[in-house]
Amino acid sequence: MPKKLVFITALLATVLSISSAQAVPSPSEIPAILDQLLISPALSNPAMILIDEKTGEVIYRRNADTPRIPASVMKILTGAAVYEYLDPASSFNTTVSVGNSPKSLVIQGSLDPWFSIDNTVAVKMHRTSLPRIGFTSMKALKAANKGSLRGITIYCNGLFSNDVAFLKSFWAKHGFRPAIKSVSPEITQSHADLKILDSNSPTIEEILKFTLLNSDNLLAERLARLSSRAAGHPFDDKGVAITFASFLEKFNIDSSELVVADGSGLSKKNRITATIMGQLLINLRKDPKFAALYSDLPVSGVSGTLKDRFSTTAPNAVGLVHAKTGTLNGTVNLAGYVQSTDREYVFVTLADKIPKGTSAELKARAAIDKLLGRIAAPNIDAEISNAGNTTP
Numbered sequence: 001m002p003k004k005l006v007f008i009t010a011l012l013a014t015v016l017s018i019s020s021a022q023a024v025p026s027p028s029e030i031p032a033i034l035d036q037l038l039i040s041p042a043l044s045n046p047a048m049i050l051i052d053e054k055t056g057e058v059i060y061r062r063n064a065d066t067p068r069i070p071a072s073v074m075k076i077l078t079g080a081a082v083y084e085y086l087d088p089a090s091s092f093n094t095t096v097s098v099g100n101s102p103k104s105l106v107i108q109g110s111l112d113p114w115f116s117i118d119n120t121v122a123v124k125m126h127r128t129s130l131p132r133i134g135f136t137s138m139k140a141l142k143a144a145n146k147g148s149l150r151g152i153t154i155y156c157n158g159l160f161s162n163d164v165a166f167l168k169s170f171w172a173k174h175g176f177r178p179a180i181k182s183v184s185p186e187i188t189q190s191h192a193d194l195k196i197l198d199s200n201s202p203t204i205e206e207i208l209k210f211t212l213l214n215s216d217n218l219l220a221e222r223l224a225r226l227s228s229r230a231a232g233h234p235f236d237d238k239g240v241a242i243t244f245a246s247f248l249e250k251f252n253i254d255s256s257e258l259v260v261a262d263g264s265g266l267s268k269k270n271r272i273t274a275t276i277m278g279q280l281l282i283n284l285r286k287d288p289k290f291a292a293l294y295s296d297l298p299v300s301g302v303s304g305t306l307k308d309r310f311s312t313t314a315p316n317a318v319g320l321v322h323a324k325t326g327t328l329n330g331t332v333n334l335a336g337y338v339q340s341t342d343r344e345y346v347f348v349t350l351a352d353k354i355p356k357g358t359s360a361e362l363k364a365r366a367a368i369d370k371l372l373g374r375i376a377a378p379n380i381d382a383e384i385s386n387a388g389n390t391t392p
Helices: 003-021 030-037 072-086 119-124 130-144 163-173 183-193 203-214 217-230 237-250 276-284 287-294 360-377 381-389
Strands: 049-051 058-062 091-100 104-108 152-155 180-183 193-200 321-328 331-338 343-351
Touching: 003 130, 030 049, 030 058, 030 130, 049 276, 049 360, 072 203, 072 217, 072 276, 072 287, 072 331, 091 130, 104 130, 104 183, 104 193, 130 163, 130 193, 152 183, 152 217, 163 180, 183 193, 183 287, 203 217, 203 287, 217 237, 276 287, 276 331, 276 343, 331 360, 343 360
Parallel strands: 104 152, 152 180
Antiparallel strands: 049 058, 049 343, 091 104, 091 193, 321 331, 331 343
């Protein structure tokens, strides 16, 4: 049997299995279904919005304008700001050089967010570790100073303050206590002599994809601040708040209910409404500039923080949900896109009033998965059409 025919047969079998299990609800049927599903005690009266991605029609809303804790759903705003204000194809370079005087070292960075504090992890992920920089620097300085590490001055530029703090602590634990001076790029360049380390990060797009897939808080914080600086705002949480609000205004989204305490969603002081996030997701999906953000999101039962979800709770939705998770103690959220035959819906579910504890979190996740499983279904007609147009 030709491969194309086998593929089409398999798709038809999928259609039959879905049809026999349950019919995919029409937009007019969805509100009643969601009303029943959202009364689940596991979700504790959440906020939710469901929007038809093509038409922009709001299919369902519940507590949608009530500010809720976003948790890591906030990272969607960080991702959007990255694509808006930074060059996704660019990367970060950091060099370490022995200075033009033997008792000096020069670290010239570009605010690389990708450094790791764990050398073992760094080696596995092809990242530069701060311990590697620390050991390499000590070895080179000893070679230049007949084994002595006394009276050393380190000139540095373009490092995050907590990375400088880590190096200072790392060196102190090894009996090395240099004078560390934060200087301008011009001064570091004038003092640099023999290069001993040259580190290049992946592209910003690759770093962002890792950040969203794994919900990495530190990377999200750093990318948000880099975006804020590129947008002309302060390089801190206040600048990030201004940057996010300005970005929403670009799409005429009212940000008056948005509260930004950080770029990762780690703070419980953050607030957002389901309406704000839903409108943002709609606009991001329609603008080609943010097309990569869709593929950066975890996929149900397939990748990232959704890899271990849906396969048992809602198996028919595996591969059909692209979304960002958000979890804090007492909060379980999910926001993104769900395929429903020939439609795609934007959805935001913010359950920030659930009981604290792992058991409550698991129940809330399962409830959200089942909710989306009631809507999700593959676009079989499109898949068959694509298969028919494929050359054997």
